[in-house]
Amino acid sequence: LKTRYRSWRKKPRSRAAWCSCAGSVIFRRTMSVRKWAMRGTLVGVAGGCTYATYSFFKPVAQVDFTGEKKMKRIQRFNSLVDRGDNLQAAAKSRGQHLASLKDEMFDVVIVGGGCTGAGAALDAATRGLKVACIERGDFSNETSSRSSKLIWGGFKYLQVAFAELLSTKSLSNPVSAVKKFWGEFLMVAECCTERSWLAGMQPHLVQYVPQAVPFSVWVQWPPYFNHPFYSILPIIALPAFWFYDALAGFNAPISYAMGPRKTKETFPQLKDVNYSAVYCESMHNDARTGTCIALTAATRGASIANYVEMTGYVYGGEEGATVTGIQCVDKLTGEKFEVKGTSVVLCTGAFLDAVRRMDDPKAEKAVAAAAGCHIVLPGYFTPGGMGFAELRTSRGATMYFLPWLGHTIVGSTDKKCDATSSPEVAEDEIQYLVNEAASCLSGDIQVRRSDVLSAWQGWRPLYRDPNAPPGAPVSRHHVIGVDEKTGVVFVCGGKWSTYRAMAEELVDKVVSHKKLWHARPCMTKKIKLVGGDGFHELLYVQLVQKYGISEDIAKHLAHTYGSAAFAVCELSKPTGKRWPRFGRVLVEGYPYLEEEVEYACKHEYAVTVKDMLTLRMRLPPINP
Ligand SMILES: Cc1cc2nc3c(=O)[nH]c(=O)nc-3n(C[C@H](O)[C@H](O)[C@H](O)COP(=O)(O)OP(=O)(O)OC[C@H]3O[C@@H](n4cnc5c(N)ncnc54)[C@H](O)[C@@H]3O)c2cc1C
The missing domain is CATH 1.10.8 (Helicase, Ruva Protein; domain 3)
Structure with a gap:
């Protein structure tokens, strides 16, 4: 072939002959590529059909995150033990917990009974560690009961990170831009995995809820997420949501599109739209989930008490500088006592700085709290159990309308300010949410101030590097730190969605820092929260x-x-x-x-x- 080709090349040829020759080569190549593409498509379609047939006929299986696949069946409860009463019997009374807190020596003493603290208590207790956990109010009475009630994968954060990667700023330092994007990508992937775990393993508390994103234009300007690329989001939304589904291993129901008529049927109160992309997030009653985590920790052997406030540290060690416990007060009786342990862990959310300053009043701030408000409207704003999202409000932020307990949650806002306990929501924030909600809906329906049933505000406990310059961007990741002088471990930032993963990382850190080698590996992925054993949809x-x-x-x-x-x-x-x-x-x-x-x-x-x-x-x- 080579010889023939060389002799052919040596012959003088006209330009037309060269062109026709090149054309025929390109044509043949294209044909062969097309042939392979056809074959690939056929194999794909055949595989898809086989899988669809298999899925149709196979028995319904319930994915269990313990690694087993159980056949779904309706369980009958014939004895008290089957009904889950054994869990309540295993838990001690508050008085018994207080007695243990006063008398015993613990491996880990946790301050804070929000999702992070209770999650850490459960993680440590199930590893065989002796755990104490105190909370100054009721369980999850602060931020953990004032969230948007979403267990989300973080679609918005993925888009914002991608927009930052595409921005001109990243050209000056592409390596750090890619690193930052990768960090955010991993965070979203972790959120998606944890969401699948929560919805799959704790279905009595967490359920998938569809969210529609209505688009009334094909090209949006000013663009979504403040980047020109996202002006075409209405065109690419569905593939973007499929990518998001893939990140969650397709454990959530698959995203789909609703045409203008179907959208109008589902949300008659919306303005006319071109179409809506529908994706799934999961939702829960956050305060209830928080209480269940604390109760599960108690049934697994943790000594846990609400209405016990930490007022100071107990010092010990060779130089008397290491923290070996905490001073507490029982807020119901006023009794003061000490809880002693090998390690003290602060899970006090947005109140972390106040607790850190009990040791060092001049300690730099580690929390950049951001206040978020929600309002509650009647349920007719989200009929049929489907929520919807407006991806660009007048502040350039995303606004959710979420169905919750037969009502509609609208939010949220994002404003930097220091955290206070039991906050009042400012009237201008409520009015902003009312106005934005009204602007999302058609003129046929009004949203009035008098429609607002209630409002709440919580603080995102975002981590701020104490050594960062003022105004530096604040991360949404959680950070686990150790005070070198006192040995106190603290956690800052994070979200409800990743409370379990965060607790696992936190307890790993405590185990390695305090050399608690008798601890077993984490097993919370296999644990159902109270009431989960024996639950089924019917x-x-x-x-x-x-x-x-x-x-x-x-x-x-x-x-x-x-x-x-x-x-x-x-x-x-x-x-x-x-x-x-x-x-x-x-x-x-x-x-x-x-x-x-x-x-x-x-x-x-x-x-x-x-x-x-x-x-x-x-x-x-x-x-x-
Ligand atoms: C408006 C808003 C919406 C959000 N929406 C979502 C969402 O949809 N999905 C999601 O995943 N995340 C969401 N988050 C984030 C999530 O709610 C928080 O990250 C999470 O609840 C923080 O939990 P935590 O346990 O760290 O803090 P907290 O819940 O605040 O718990 C800290 C606890 O420490 C206790 N404490 C403080 N000082 C002491 C002391 N001296 N002694 C004893 N106890 C003490 C407090 O009483 C408190 O209960 C949202 C946050 C906000 C503000």
Whole structure:
């Protein structure tokens, strides 16, 4: 072939002959590429069809993050133990926990009972460590009960990171720009994995909720996420959401598009749109999940008490500079005592600096708290259990309309300011959210200030490098640090979505720093939170059939207590009516039972009426 080719080349040829020759080569190459592309497509289609046929006929399997695949079946509960009562029996009373806190020596003493602190207590207890955990209010009474209720994968953060990578600023230092993008990418991947774990392993508390993103133009200007590339987001939104689904291993329901008619049917209150891209995030009742984590830690052997405040440190060690415990006060009795341990871990969220300054009043700030507000509107703004998002408000931020407990949460804002306990929401922030909500909807429906049922504000406990210059950008990642002088470990930043992964990393750090080599490896991925064992989607039907309670109450109980709902129903008293036969509601029109109060006081460390109504039942946010 070579010889023939050389002799052919040596012959003089016209330009036309050369062109036709090149043309024929290109044509043949293209044909062969097309042939291979055709073959590849055929193999892909055949594979897809085979998988679809297999999925159609295979028995329904429940993915269990313990690594096993269980066949789904409806479980019947015939004994108290099956009903989950063993978990309550295993947990000690608050008085017993306080006695252990005073008398025993612990491996780890955790300050703060939000999602981070309770998560760390559960992680450490299940590794076989002796754990103490104190919380100055009720469990998850601060930021952990004032979130947007999303367990999200971080679609927005992925887009913002990509926009930063594409910006001209990254040209001056491409290596650090790529590194930063990679860091954000890994964070989003971790959020997606944790979201899949929570929705898969704790379905009684966390459920997937579809979110529509309506687009009324094909090219948006000013662009989304403040980058020109995202002006074409309406065109590329669906593939972008599929990429997001892929990051979560396709564990969430797959994203899809709704045409203008279907969008109007689903959200009649929206302006006319070209189409909507629908993707899934998961949602939960944050205060309830937080309480469940704390209760699970208690059942796994942690000594955990609410209404105990840390007031100072206990010092020891060779030079008397190492922290070997904390000074506490029982806020219910005023009694002061010390809790001693090998390591002290601060999980005090946005209040970290106040606790750090108990040791060194001049300590540099580590938290750049950012306040976020939400308002609650009636449920008719998110009909059919689907939320929607406006990706660009007048402040250039994203605004969510989320269905929650039969109502609609709208938020959030983002404003830097120092954290205070039990904050009031500023009127101008409420008005901003009302105006923005109104601008997203068609003129046929009004959003008035009087439609706002309640509002809340929380602080994102973002980490600020104490050595960074003023005004330096603040990261959304969590940071785990160790005070070299005192040996105190602290965690700052993070989010609800990654509370488990954060706790794992934190306890790993404590184990290596304090050389607690008797600790086992982390096993929280295999643990169901209280009520998770024996929960299934039809549990509420069993409750209705067995106890004669109404369907909405049964659904509320199943998704609050999981399989422990049987134990709550056992306490229920006759209503004296033909239907529902049992379960006296606390407030007419809401599915909360009087018996829940008794159950929470007896088994779940509920202490005050305010906590019962606000955190355990969530009545004030939805019924002011
Ligand atoms: C508006 C807003 C919306 C958010 N939305 C989401 C979301 O949708 N999804 C998501 O994943 N994340 C979200 N986040 C982030 C998430 O809510 C927080 O990162 C998380 O709740 C922080 O938990 P934490 O336990 O670290 O802090 P906290 O919940 O604040 O817990 C710290 C605890 O420490 C206690 N404490 C403080 N000092 C002491 C002391 N001296 N003694 C004893 N106890 C003490 C406090 O009482 C408090 O309970 C949101 C945050 C905000 C502000």
